[in-house]
Amino acid sequence: MGAIWYGAEDLPIYGFLVRALLVYVYMFLIIKILGQRSIGTLHPLDFLFGVIIGDILGEPLTSGDKPIAGPLAAAGLISFFHLSLSYLSLKTPRFRRIVEDEPLILIENGKILEKELRKTKITVESLMMDLRLRNAADLNEVDYAVLESNGQISVIKNTHSNALTPQDMQIKKPKKGYPSVLILDGHIISHNLKKFGNQGWLMQQLNNRGVKRVDEVFLMTVDHAGGVYISQKS
Known part of the structure; x- marks a missing residue:
């Protein structure tokens, strides 16, 4: 055990x-x-x-003669600093602005802000690619584009470009809630099934969709609005 902890040639x-x-x-x-x-x-x-921790702990995993206690202690200290920074950022707004970058507006009211593009070193081609990835290829539909602190670009479309919703049509729809898994790889998840019904109800749902046996189902989920999804095994 000593050789594992302190290292050996x-x-x-x-x-x-x-x-x-x-x-x-x-x-x-x-x-x-x-x-x-x-x-x-x-x-x-x-x-x-992640980069620092990987560098600290990577060497003792590849070099048998290196002790492992020091790298583990260093990784613990770095983790403590990282946790402390995250906590201070959460509790102190002023400190948060030091640790986290503020979101930068790249497009405002449909107008591309060239100064912000130069500041962030984002080319027009790169901006256009990000907009296409977010289903906003038509610049006429874009009201705002914002470079978030994690490096991703979020897009807000102008009002007349948004799809019509049931709320716009004054249609009330039941809340779907979080879908629960009732069958996974041919096995019934009993504690989830109890929330919606018994095994008889489950078999009825399967039979209504042309499925005869539970072991034919790879995945079955149901939401709180009664929406059922079934994927049969190949």
Whole structure:
């Protein structure tokens, strides 16, 4: 165990495996402490944190003669700083402006702000690509385009370009709520089924859609408005 912790020139293969397991569990706990983040909206500070942690913990995983206690302690300290910055940003608006960039308006009232494009080093071609990715290829439909603090561009279309909604037509629709999984890979999720009905009700829903057996279903969900989705196995 001493060789695994302090390192050795001839560290056996199982030593590397134990080190990898230790680092994985350690990072798993750190991520749980730091809180849930969306990878699709990764903040620059989160990216910096990931790069530094990867560099700190990567070397003892590939070099058997390096001790692992120091890198683990350093990773813990960096995680503490990262958590502290996140907490201060949450509680102190003034400090938040130091840590997080303010959103920048790139298009205002349908007019492209050239000064902001130069400031953010975004080309017109890049802006057009982001607008197309957000179903806003027609610039006449765009009221505002904003560069958010995570580096993504959000688009607000002008009112007459928005699709007609049931609210515009004064139609009341029931809330769908969060869809619950009732069948997954041919198995009934009993605790979810209890919220909507019993097994007889479930079989009736399947039979109404031409499905005879539960094991024929890969996924079945139902929302609070009664909307049922069924995907049969291939």
